[in-house]
Amino acid sequence: MQFLKNVRIQNRLFTGFGLVVALIVALTIIGTNDVGQIDTKLTVINDLNTVKQRYAINFRGSVHDRAIAVRDLVLLSDPTDLQKSRQEIIDLTEMYAESAAGMARIFSQPENVDGDERRILRSIEEIEETTLPQIEGIISALNVGDRETALLMLITQARPNFTVWLARINQFIDLEEAKNNRLTGETRAIAENFRSQMLVFTGIALVLSVLVAAWAVSGVRPLKRLSDVVLQLSEGNLEVEVPNSSARDEIGMISSAVLVFRDNAVEARQMAAVAAEREAKERSAEEARKEQALQDEAQRKQAEEAAAEQARQDRRTEMLALADQFEASVMGLVEDLSDAANEMEQAAIHMSEALEKTMTDSEQVESRSTDANENAQQVAESANELARSVRLVSQQTLQSAAAAKGAVDQTRSAGADIAQLSEAARSIGDVVNLITDIAEQTNLLALNATIEAARAGEAGRGFAVVASEVKSLASQTAGATQRISEQVGDMQTATQKAVSAVDSIQGQISEIGQNADDIAIAVEEQDNSTGSIASNIEMVSSGTSAVTKTIVGVSTSARQSSQDAQTVLTSASSLREKASSLRENVQAFVNTVRDA
Numbered sequence: 001m002q003f004l005k006n007v008r009i010q011n012r013l014f015t016g017f018g019l020v021v022a023l024i025v026a027l028t029i030i031g032t033n034d035v036g037q038i039d040t041k042l043t044v045i046n047d048l049n050t051v052k053q054r055y056a057i058n059f060r061g062s063v064h065d066r067a068i069a070v071r072d073l074v075l076l077s078d079p080t081d082l083q084k085s086r087q088e089i090i091d092l093t094e095m096y097a098e099s100a101a102g103m104a105r106i107f108s109q110p111e112n113v114d115g116d117e118r119r120i121l122r123s124i125e126e127i128e129e130t131t132l133p134q135i136e137g138i139i140s141a142l143n144v145g146d147r148e149t150a151l152l153m154l155i156t157q158a159r160p161n162f163t164v165w166l167a168r169i170n171q172f173i174d175l176e177e178a179k180n181n182r183l184t185g186e187t188r189a190i191a192e193n194f195r196s197q198m199l200v201f202t203g204i205a206l207v208l209s210v211l212v213a214a215w216a217v218s219g220v221r222p223l224k225r226l227s228d229v230v231l232q233l234s235e236g237n238l239e240v241e242v243p244n245s246s247a248r249d250e251i252g253m254i255s256s257a258v259l260v261f262r263d264n265a266v267e268a269r270q271m272a273a274v275a276a277e278r279e280a281k282e283r284s285a286e287e288a289r290k291e292q293a294l295q296d297e298a299q300r301k302q303a304e305e306a307a308a309e310q311a312r313q314d315r316r317t318e319m320l321a322l323a324d325q326f327e328a329s330v331m332g333l334v335e336d337l338s339d340a341a342n343e344m345e346q347a348a349i350h351m352s353e354a355l356e357k358t359m360t361d362s363e364q365v366e367s368r369s370t371d372a373n374e375n376a377q378q379v380a381e382s383a384n385e386l387a388r389s390v391r392l393v394s395q396q397t398l399q400s401a402a403a404a405k406g407a408v409d410q411t412r413s414a415g416a417d418i419a420q421l422s423e424a425a426r427s428i429g430d431v432v433n434l435i436t437d438i439a440e441q442t443n444l445l446a447l448n449a450t451i452e453a454a455r456a457g458e459a460g461r462g463f464a465v466v467a468s469e470v471k472s473l474a475s476q477t478a479g480a481t482q483r484i485s486e487q488v489g490d491m492q493t494a495t496q497k498a499v500s501a502v503d504s505i506q507g508q509i510s511e512i513g514q515n516a517d518d519i520a521i522a523v524e525e526q527d528n529s530t531g532s533i534a535s536n537i538e539m540v541s542s543g544t545s546a547v548t549k550t551i552v553g554v555s556t557s558a559r560q561s562s563q564d565a566q567t568v569l570t571s572a573s574s575l576r577e578k579a580s581s582l583r584e585n586v587q588a589f590v591n592t593v594r595d596a
Contacts, residue, residue: 019208027201034194041187045180048112051102053176058099059124060169062092067162070135073142074150082142089135120172127168131161233265257325268315275311279304 066089073085107113107121134157141150225243232240242259282304286297 013212015212017212020205020212023201023205023208027198030197031194034190034197037190038187041183041190045183045187048106049176049180049183052106052117053173053180055099055103055106056169056172056176059096060166060173062096062099063162063165063169066092066096066135067159067166070138070154070158074138074147074154086139089139116175117172120168120175124165124168124172127161127165131158131165134158134161260325264318268318271311272315275308279308 069085069088069092073082073089076082076085103121107118134153138150138153138158141147141153282300286300289297
């Protein structure tokens with residue numbers, strides 16, 4: 001502690017402001033580095049990852065809508081709807097190609113992509129090369145009227161490939177989303193760390209400023225007491241004690257000079273007393289020697305007065321020399337103090353300018369963060385729009401599935417009716433067999449009647465004629481029954497074919513309904529995935545908003561530090577004014593001594 005008290009005021013000011021300037025430089029370097037990292041990560045999120053994710057979302061929308069358009073192309077029969085589906089497939093293919101071209105431009109620069117992105121994009125391109133010829137094959141089959149082949153290709157080839165295609169695109173989207181989430185977390189951590197560093201450095205700067213100010217003020221506080229001592233000396237009080245004469249700072253040097261001045265004044269007073277005492281002794285001797293000649297007495301008095309005048313002149317010359325020495329030493333120290341105050345004022349100005357630059361940089365980062373937030377909001381709106389489109393497609397797919405289920409129910413009802421018809425045909429066959437048996441029995445009875453009529457001779461001739469007619473009718477009945485039996489057999493055969501056809505149609509419609517259910521499930525999964533993307537993008541927007549709030553806090557801390565720098569500047573100005581006042585008091589004291 002004694003060492004700190006002996007440090008010169010100039011060195012105190014230089015030491016304190018050197019520490020403050022070092023803190024400002026360190027804070028500026030750290031702030032510039034952190035702001036640069038935040039800017040780099042926000043650039044990667046907004047200019048690279050978000051753009052790649054936007055292209056991938058366009059991929060998914062194109063593939064998803066093309067799958068629906070190809071299905072409609074196979075199932076629909078209206079020429080207008082078919083032409084609309086064909087044109088939609090062409091438009092979606094062109095949209096996919098535009099996004100693929102943009103993605104290729106990004107991937108042409110190796111520093112913008114990593115190995116996972118290249119691997120997933122390569123797998124997307126492979127499934128694209130596999131699926132596109134299948135789509136062309138389905139369209140070619142429809143052009144020649146082979147709808148069954150087109151339906152078979154759609155179910156067995158295109159549909160599984162569309163599912164794989166969408167899954168790989170979703171994998172790419174999830175990868176970009178994970179990278180954005182990681183970069184957002186890192187950016188937020190950098191901003192929080194920068195905020196903590198700002199608070200710590202600002203606190204250290206405030207503490208150092210207070211300590212240095214107190215240290216500097218403690219060095220100049222004895223000036224008031226020393227000024228009172230100088231005034232008392234100028235009034236002739238040579239008994240006053242001179243404080244801090246043992247200190248080795250500027251105040252100690254001034255006190256030592258004042259102490260020398262006081263001792264010289266005391267010595268001069270003692271010399272004057274000795275001269276006065278000697279003069280009194282000479283006057284007493286002169287009175288004792290009154291008898292001596294007046295001429296000798298006059299000469300002696302003249303010599304004594306000359307000696308006294310010379311003593312007074314010597315004392316005045318010595319006092320003026322001491323005043324000049326005091327003025328030179330004290331004024332030099334006052335000038336050093338004034339120069340130190342000016343340097344302190346300049347350092348405060350530089351510190352204020354550096355903090356103003358920090359606030360400007362913080363405002364720029366805040367602007368970039370705001371832009372990033374707006375971009376993220378736009379992507380979220382696009383994802384929400386896509387989610388609404390996917391929900392609409394899901395509703396239409398569910399309606400198609402319901403219609404397919406209704407068709408299955410109607411087909412089952414028709415199959416039941418045809419089965420009843422087949423059963424009725426079998427019943428008719430049984431009746432025909434019964435009629436055939438009756439006709440055969442009638443024919444047998446007619447034959448027996450003819451035999452009996454022949455045995456009866458002439459008496460049985462009329463009965464023979466009747467028996468012959470009955471036999472003829474029985475033969476006709478048997479022939480008609482045979483034809484009815486053949487027609488019933490044909491009807492049963494046709495009924496069996498109709499039942500088989502209805503069963504086949506029922507199976508195909510059931511499969512179409514199952515496919516519609518699968519498509520509805522896939523569409524629902526796309527809806528959930530799209531909603532997840534929108535939610536995650538909103539999380540990115542919230543993270544970017546948090547970064548913006550952190551940067552605003554940094555700007556506020558810098559503004560508070562600027563106000564503290566203004567306070568230091570005011571203290572430096574006050575110190576400079578006090579040094580000027582001290583210079584005036586010292587000058588007045590020296591003038592008083594010279595005029596004495």
